[in-house]
Every structure is written in structure tokens, then in C-alpha cells.
Amino acid sequence: MNFFTIASGSAGNAYYLGLGDKHFLIDAGVSGKKIEHALYKMNIRSLDGIFITHEHRDHISGAGVIARRFKTDIYAAPLTWRYFSRHKNLGALNETQMKIIEPDKPIIIGGAKVMAFNVPHDASQPVGYVFSAVSDESEKFAIATDLGHADDNIKERLKGARILLLESNHDPEMLQRGRYHPTLKVRVAGNRGHLSNAQAGMILSEVATNKTHVFLAHLSEENNTPMLAFDTVQRVLDGNNVSVARLEVAERNIPGEMVSYL
Numbered sequence: 001m002n003f004f005t006i007a008s009g010s011a012g013n014a015y016y017l018g019l020g021d022k023h024f025l026i027d028a029g030v031s032g033k034k035i036e037h038a039l040y041k042m043n044i045r046s047l048d049g050i051f052i053t054h055e056h057r058d059h060i061s062g063a064g065v066i067a068r069r070f071k072t073d074i075y076a077a078p079l080t081w082r083y084f085s086r087h088k089n090l091g092a093l094n095e096t097q098m099k100i101i102e103p104d105k106p107i108i109i110g111g112a113k114v115m116a117f118n119v120p121h122d123a124s125q126p127v128g129y130v131f132s133a134v135s136d137e138s139e140k141f142a143i144a145t146d147l148g149h150a151d152d153n154i155k156e157r158l159k160g161a162r163i164l165l166l167e168s169n170h171d172p173e174m175l176q177r178g179r180y181h182p183t184l185k186v187r188v189a190g191n192r193g194h195l196s197n198a199q200a201g202m203i204l205s206e207v208a209t210n211k212t213h214v215f216l217a218h219l220s221e222e223n224n225t226p227m228l229a230f231d232t233v234q235r236v237l238d239g240n241n242v243s244v245a246r247l248e249v250a251e252r253n254i255p256g257e258m259v260s261y262l
Contacts, residue, residue, distance in 0.1 A: 001139050003163050004258045006030065006038045008217045008250035012058050014038075015165065017141055019131055020111040022048040025066065026129060026143055029058040032065030038255040048109055051101070051116075052076040054123035054146060055083045064090035067097055075099045075107075077116060079125035103127055108134060117157045119147040122192045130157050138162070139261070145218040148191040150203045158207040162261050165250065166204065168216035168233060169194035170223040178223050194218070197229045201236025210243045213259060217250045 002018035012030035016023070016039065023044055028035055039045075047070040053059055055076075067074050067090070074090065078100050084090050101107060103125075106115040111134050116127040128144035142161035144154060158164060175185055175196075187193050195203070200216060208214060216229050226249040234247060250256060 001133075001141060001162065001262070002258055002260045003141060004038075004042065005165075005215065005217070005250040005256040006035055007253060007255075008215075008219070009252035010058060010218070010220050010222070011252065012061065013145065013218060014062065015143065016042070016044065017131055018044075019133060019139070019141070022110050022112045024048060024112075024114075024131065025050045027051070027053055027059040028063035028066050029056075029061050032062040032069060035062050035066050036069060041255070042258055046070060047072040049099070049114075050074045051114065051129055052080060053119075053128065053143075054121060054126035055080050055087075055089070056123060056146070059146075060089065064093060067093060073097045073099045075101045075114075077101060077103060077125040077127050080123070083124045101127075111135060113137075115157075117154060119144055119154060120149060120151075120192045121146045122187065128154065128157065130161070141165075143217075147195060148193040149195070149199070155203065155207050158203070161207075161212060163213045163215070163259070164204075164208065165215040165217045166200055167195045167218045168197050168200035168224070168229045168249075169218050170196055170220045171228055171232070172196050172198075174228075175220075175223040180222065188220075188223070194220070197224065197232035198236060200229075201233040202240075204233065204244070205237060205240040205242045208237075208242060208244045210245060212244045213246045213261070214244050215248055215250045219249065219252065221252065
């Protein structure tokens with residue numbers, strides 16, 4: 001299993017996951033040129049699917065370009081595809097490239113198993129994803145960003161992940177003191193908005209183990225800092241006597257290093 005972040009934040013999100021001989025992109029919310037450059041730099045010349053969490057621009061802006069350039073399929077939940085068909089914001093695609101993935105119904109792509117799961121966010125049908133090897137489900141990656149809270153089903157999906165990418169979007173005090181319009185502040189902090197640093201820490205306290213490599217993702221540029229997110233989550237973990245294999249913050253604008261677990 002190989003993973004690296006291409007971009008992670010309010011301005012754009014894209015992540016690469018290699019599982020066995022399959023290559024996947026999760027979200028494509030930055031330019032196709034930036035994504036392609038990041039993949040080629042890691043010597044990745046093909047993709048076996050682009051998995052979209054939801055339709056907001058910071059998750060899809062480069063998806064159509066990359067799907068056409070790499071001649072690969074785009075996977076999204078049914079209501080997300082309905083949104084795409086109405087708004088035409090992926091550009092021209094061959095119908096064979098438009099793949100529906102139903103939440104809680106795993107699909108198999110070669111030796112990889114992929115399952116979407118519902119998350120609470122103000123989008124058509126937002127989802128997180130779990131990827132695992134068909135031959136060894138302990139080889140597991142999970143991602144959950146853009147969610148206002150985590151219910152028991154979400155937490156169950158995240159448990160056992162060797163690599164876990166979880167939103168740590170904002171600091172509540174920075175949010176309330178910041179320049180956002182009051183309506184937007186309510187949206188971000190709401191149950192269908194975004195996780196705060198402390199919320200991320202509490203979720204990790206329930207689902208992470210000393211074998212989990214955690215990436216804190218989708219940090220707000222306006223209402224958070226990498227150091228604040230890291231320190232807050234680490235304090236919550238320490239307070240609950242939970243240790244993880246590694247805790248790091250995903251870079252907002254530059255690709256991270258490749259991490260590999262066999």
C-alpha cells in the first residue's frame with residue numbers, strides 16, 4: 001500500500017493511493033496539470049479510477065481533465081452523479097467512464113476492495129471511502145473529510161485502518177473570531193459542516209491504534225494552522241491514553257512524501 005497527498009485544504013483536495021498493482025485517485029480538486037505533475041514525479045503513469053467524495057469544487061475541479069487524460073473511470077455516489085449530469089461540471093466524458101458506487105456496497109477492482117460510506121455534509125450525497133486488499137483486509141486505507149460529525153457507522157468504517165486520513169478543519173475560537181460571515185460560521189461548525197481539531201482528536205481516540213498512520217486533512221487556511229491542528233489532536237490523544245504510529249498534517253498546496261506499508 002502506497003499513499004501520498006497531492007493537495008489538502010479549503011482550496012483543493014487530491015490524494016493518491018496505490019494498492020497492489022492498482023492506482024487510485026481520491027478527489028481531484030486542483031488543476032489537472034498539478035495532479036498529473038505530482039503523479040508523474042512519483043513515476044505513476046496510469047490510474048484505475050478516480051473516487052469522488054462529493055461535488056464541491058475543491059474536490060472535483062481537475063477530475064474531468066484527469067479522467068480524459070488517463071482514460072480512467074470516475075466513481076461517485078448516485079446523487080452526486082445526478083448533480084454532475086445537471087450541472088455538466090466534469091466536461092465531456094464517455095458514459096463508460098461514469099461509474100456509480102453505492103454506499104455500504106463494496107466493489108472489487110482487481111485485488112482491491114473499495115467501499116463508500118455516508119458522511120454528514122451539506123452536499124448531494126457525500127461519502128468517505130475504505131480501500132483494502134481483497135487478500136488481506138488488514139491492508140486498509142480510510143478517508144473521511146468534509147463531515148460535521150461522526151456517527152457509530154463512520155467510526156466503525158475507520159477502525160483498523162493502517163493509513164487514516166481524517167478532516168481536522170478548524171479551530172472553533174479562530175472560526176468565531178475570523179472574517180467569515182455569521183451564516184458561514186454556523187455552516188462550518190454545524191453537524192453537516194466540518195470537523196474541528198478537537199472533534200478529530202476525539203474520533204481518533206475511538207478508532208486509531210498504535211499501528212495507525214494518521215493524516216490530518218482539509219485544514220482551513222482561514223481558521224486553522226498546521227501546528228494548532230497537530231497540537232490539539234495530540235493533546236486529545238494523550239488525554240485519552242491513545243498512541244498512534246504516526247501523526248502528521250497533510251500539506252495544503254504541495255505534494256507530500258510517498259509512504260509505503262507492505
